[in-house]
Each structure stands twice: as C-alpha cells, then as structure tokens.
Amino acid sequence: MSNTRLRFAPAPTGSLHLGSARTALFNWLAARRSGGELILRIEDTNAELSKPELIDNIYRSLDWLQIEFDGEPVRQSERTDLYNDAVEQWLSKDLAYVDDGAVRFRVPAEGATSWHDLVRGNVSFENENIEDFVVRRADGTATFFTANAVDDFDLGITHVVRGEDLINVTPKVLMLRQALGASDTPEFAHLPLIVNEQRKKLSKRRDDVALESYRERGVLAPAMINYLALLGWGPPDDIEVRPIDEIISLFELTDVNPSSAMFDLKKLEAINAEYVRAMNPKDFANALMPWLEQESWGVVADVEQLATVAPLIQERTKVLAEGPPQLDFFFLDDPEFDEAAWTKVMSLDEAPLILDAVKSAFTEVEWDSAALHETLRSIGEQYEMKLGKAQAPLRIAITGRSVGPPLFESMYFLGRETVLQRITAAQQKLDTDKPRDSA
C-alpha cells in the first residue's frame, strides 16, 4: 500500500483557485494517508502560462497551506521532447494522422472506454461519441491530452485525483496511455466540483475564487485546510474541526462524496473563528500585526502594546481583518464616532448625567477594572439603570461605538488621563449638538 504516487497538476492561470487548492489538498491527503509520494507538475504547455509570476503564485499559495511535495516540480514546458517522441511514435504506427498541420489521434469507431472511479464507480464513454482529438498543434506544441498522458505514464503516477470537470478527458488520456504501450491503468478519483450559491462551478468572473483573497482577509491556513477538507468529505465520527494529522489518518478517497459542494463562507469563518480562539494570545497578537500595519494609525502600534489589548478581542474575531476596527480607539488620538449610535445613545436624558457623575468619580477612583466596574454600577443604580444600559454612554464616549471589547478592561489599558479626556470631549460634543436638536 506504499508504492503510490500522486501528482497535483495545476495550470498557472493566475492566483491559485479555491478548487485547485482543494484538489491539491486531497492529493496531499491521499498521498500522506498511503505513505506515497506527491509531485507538483506545472501544466504550462501553453507558452503564455509559463510566466514566472504566475508560477510563483502557485508556489506561494501551496507553501502557505503547507502542502508539501516530493522532489522538484516538473515543468511540462521543459519536457517537449518527450511529447514529440510520443506523437512521432503514434504517427509511425498510424495511430494518429496529420490534419491541417495538426496531429489528431485516431479514436476507434466502436467499443467503449471505461474505468472504475474511486469516487464514482464505473464510468463509461462510447468511443463513437469521442472525436479524433488533436494531440499536437500546428505550431508543433503538444496539447493537454498528450502531455498529461505521457507524464502520468512516464512519472509512474498511480492515482489521478482531479476535479470532475476533467472527467470527460479521461477516456482520451486512457487511449493515449494505451497507445504509449502502457499495460496498466492508474486509479482515478474525480472530485466533486465546488460550486457557488447558484450551484454553478466557482468562476473567476463571478466568485471570489482566489485563495489569496481569503488569506488577505485573515483566514488562517490550517482553518482553510480544515474547511476545504470538509468539502466532499466528512469524518466518520462527526468531529469536523480537528488537527490535520487526524484528518490524514481518517481520509480515504473512496469516502469522497460524488455530489458537488457549495462553498459556504459563513462556515469557513465559523471554523476560522474556532482556530483564532484556540491560538495562544501572544500568537494572536503577532498574527494581527500585518493587518494593523495597513491602518494609518497602525504604525504606532508596537507588538507589546498590541499584546496587552489583543486578548480583549480574540474571541470576537472571525477573520484577522476584523481586528483593526475593534482596536482603533486604543491607538487613535480621538475615537471615530459612529454617529447613528451616538445619537441613539445620547438622546437618553440620563446620558449626560452619567457622564458627569462618572467623570468626577473617575478622577478619584483606584485605576483597575474591578473598581471602574463597581463605580459605574453604583452610579447606574442611582438612576435605576442596569449596568448594561448605564455603560452605553460611556462606551460610546470612550470607543466611539456601541459595541466593542469589555469596557472596563479597555479603560484600564487606556489610562485615567485618556479616559477623562474622552469623557470631556464627549460632553463638549453633546453641548454643541444640543442646540441643533432643540432649535
């Protein structure tokens, strides 16, 4: 069970597609599970696809996901001789013929080409429905079929794991393989497509298919891997969120579900949130840094300072990009006010009274969150307000918003001086707003 050899064979068409990432993952899982090898093969038979930056993107994305390969990547653009030899061989055996400068393979008029698919069972195509297809273009370059068949044979691939959109090329590749003199057939596993809300194949035009864009929003690689593994496969024990090693040990190609799977951003984020919560606070703060640095105020933030406040938002963060808007008031000179929330909260008669009372109490109180908590609680009591209600004006004065991290801890980190300043600023803002309201 160990002489298995798989390959992930992307065409460099831009940023790595989610579907490609999932295919890479399943190949990797199958290889790891069986103790076999996985090689990376770049399908760049078309010169346009050979651009270094496109290929770099593939490496970068795979590297981020920590999907490792055995040996050096194979570039099809460097194997043209092999393909030429194959075509010449077919030509000399009259298995192929020249047509308009291109070479076409002779497909038998009768019979059928079939195979046993690991995820779909028997799949069969009538040969009469397959046209004589091009194996070498008029410009002398090999087509996908040729390169694919030659390489899978030459590289000793035992398991071909790829998307269902390639299921119809399989009979052609099988014919070519046989014409090459192969006596064996690799195992095939055609994975279900990942589809959008409209149940259509994820497309570059309509859908956000670039793996990179999820990375940029702050989806963690292990969470992405974990989620992707759940698209078309499920653990037998119903435990969905788990370490990759466990997934490897549970994974079987024959357990892959054949029907297409919708990409569900909500679920991805829910899983990512679990991974975020599981991080140790230090790692979380560090992971947040790149996102803070994208903010105008983020340059001020140093890791030490960030590490003190980051734990306050850790369990409130689904993707890392949600970090900065929750933390901005710690670093800004003045909070950014949500005007709608401000109006709503401050229209309460008690709002200015609470601000006044709190301000004078805060000049004296011992500066720790428990004392601040108790102070506001008792002030609220005077107005017969529960803490939840009494804290609202203070929260918006300090943070600019009606929701956010725990208030007393936040004020503690902000310091007495800043807190008093912000309360004063809020009182002034209240005064200047008022005439307009009552006029």
Next chain:
RNA sequence: GCCCCCAUCGUCUAGCGGCCUAGGACACUGGCCUUUCACGCCAGCAGCACGGGUUCGAAUCCCGUUGGGGGUGCCA
C-alpha cells in the same frame, strides 16, 4: 443538440438493507449567562426530489422521470 456526472435539513455532511422516531456541524429562531458585542450552555426549526420495482424489510440495491451541474477548442 450530443456526451458524462450528480440528487439526505437553507448549506456542508453521517448513513453502505433492519441499530433511522434519519445523527452532527454551519446558518437561523428562542432562552440562560452577561458591562455592549462575542464566547459558552440549553432548546427549537428543518431533509431522504418523484414514480416504479427487488426484498420479510429500502435513505440505503435496480429502472425510469424530473431537477441540477460539467464537458463539448489546434485552453487546461
């Protein structure tokens, strides 16, 4: 048009002829907890597309219908 694939809650899935009164997760709804939000906990909503077989027994096997998707390039 032709070829191929697919069909369990809204979504991802478990289920491989009796253990199914169909399980879990996400989402959603209600409640508890609570300094907002969130976390956590509890509860709820919700599904085997349809029709024929086979069988003592079918979500599970077979056939058909319907629906959905993919492919149909000298792209990969």
